[in-house]
Amino acid sequence: xxxxxxxxxxxLFRGKDFEFTVxxxxxxxxxxxxxxxxxxxxxxxxxxxxxxxxxxxxDQADGRxxxxxYTLVDPxxxxxxxxxxxxxxxxxxxDWARKAGAGDRIEATLxxxxxxxxxxxxxxLLVIGDTAAVPAVNSLLTAMPDVPATVxxxxxxxxxxxxxxRLDPALHDLHRVExxxxxxxxxxxxxxxxxxxxxxPTDVYAWxxxxxxxxxxxxxxxxxxxxxxxxxxxxxxxxxxxxx
Numbered sequence: 001x002x003x004x005x006x007x008x009x010x011x012l013f014r015g016k017d018f019e020f021t022v023x024x025x026x027x028x029x030x031x032x033x034x035x036x037x038x039x040x041x042x043x044x045x046x047x048x049x050x051x052x053x054x055x056x057x058x059d060q061a062d063g064r065x066x067x068x069x070y071t072l073v074d075p076x077x078x079x080x081x082x083x084x085x086x087x088x089x090x091x092x093x094x095d096w097a098r099k100a101g102a103g104d105r106i107e108a109t110l111x112x113x114x115x116x117x118x119x120x121x122x123x124x125l126l127v128i129g130d131t132a133a134v135p136a137v138n139s140l141l142t143a144m145p146d147v148p149a150t151v152x153x154x155x156x157x158x159x160x161x162x163x164x165x166r167l168d169p170a171l172h173d174l175h176r177v178e179x180x181x182x183x184x185x186x187x188x189x190x191x192x193x194x195x196x197x198x199x200x201p202t203d204v205y206a207w208x209x210x211x212x213x214x215x216x217x218x219x220x221x222x223x224x225x226x227x228x229x230x231x232x233x234x235x236x237x238x239x240x241x242x243x244x
Contacts, residue, residue, distance in 0.1 A: 015055075015111030018042045022104040023081070029159035032131065033086045033097050034073070042110060043077040050143035051115045051136045056084075057107045058092040067109065068093045069238075071135035087131040117143050118232065122205035124197065125149035128190055128218060130179070131160050132238045133209040138166045140207055148172070150197055154179050154186045154210060183214035191221055201227045205234075212237030 018040040025035050042054075052075065055067040073083040086097035096106070125147050129137050131154075141149060150173045155161065160176075167174055175193070177186045198204055206222045208215050219235040222228045 015109040016042070016045070018054075018108050018110065020056075020106050020108055022100050022106075023102055025101055028085070028164070029157070029162055031088050031157050031159060032163060033088055034083050035086070035097060035100055036081065036083050039075075039080045039082060040108075041080065042108075043075055043080055043082070046110060048072075048075045048077055049113075049115060050117060051113075051139045053113045053136070055109045055111065056093065057109070058096055060092060066092070071139060073135045073138070085135050087134075115234070118205050121147055122232065123148070123200070123203040124205075125151075126194065126197065126204055126206040126222075127151040128186070128207070129209045130154035130211070130238075131156070131163060134163055134165065136209055137207075138164070141166055141168075141172065146171075150193075151175065152177055152186065152190055152193075154183070154214075183211055183217075186210065187214060187217050187221075190218060194222070194226060198226050198228065202229060202232065204228060205232050208233070208235040209238050212240050 020037040020040055020042075023036045023038060025033065027033050051071060053069050053071045055069050057065045057067050060066050070084045070086070073085055075082040084097075086094060088094045088098065100106075121144060125140070125144065127137055127140065127149055129152075134153075137151065137153075141151075145168070148171045151165070151167070152175045153160075153165070154177050156179045165174065175189070177189050179186065206228055208218050208222070210218070215235050215237040219233065222233055223230065
């Protein structure tokens with residue numbers, strides 16, 4: 001598979017290439033779509049770990065290839081299947097997902113996806129994301145089923161309340177926060193609530209997966225202001241807001 005300079009870099013870091021085939025699709029909401037796929041032999045080679053993700057390759061209008069990362073949903077190594085979920089917006093990846101149906105194929109690369117459940121387990125998870133992060137949030141909560149969690153989910157549409165969050169009401173507190181001011185509203189809400197939840201900075205684990213600007217602001221806050229150690233923070237900007 002040839003994917004330009006991005007593909008060459010991934011090859012240098014031992015990225016593994018596969019081809020997936022779509023077997024079905026469903027619209028979870030008008031802004032969220034789930035595709036079911038076969039894995040092209042990937043999971044038999046790699047196994048499965050929490051929050052596992054792959055890079056899909058999409059053709060750009062100029063003919064170049066560009067990759068976007070998506071978390072596997074319900075991967076089954078025996079069957080060689082999984083699902084992917086797309087928060088739909090403007091862009092090549094969303095355009096492809098809207099039209100994709102049974103029999104369609106897409107190239108993918110697996111590289112850079114490692115994640116280990118923290119040891120020792122935290123007393124509480126602090127999880128901050130948006131609709132693009134729902135698959136990763138679900139995988140994280142499933143990987144630590146006995147750990148209490150406080151979850152902030154940034155939403156943009158009324159139908160986002162219908163998304164499948166795999167919460168245990170006895171252990172998980174969910175706070176939905178409407179996206180305002182390019183993410184600044186979420187930052188303010190989280191900053192107001194976090195100090196009361198962090199009695200011992202070494203005994204929590206913060207998972208932050210929003211847009212790049214919001215992720216950067218909250219990561220700086222939990223590291224510098226709350227003194228949560230680097231190894232107890234996972235932070236990854238999932239997308240960049242469009243420039244106006």
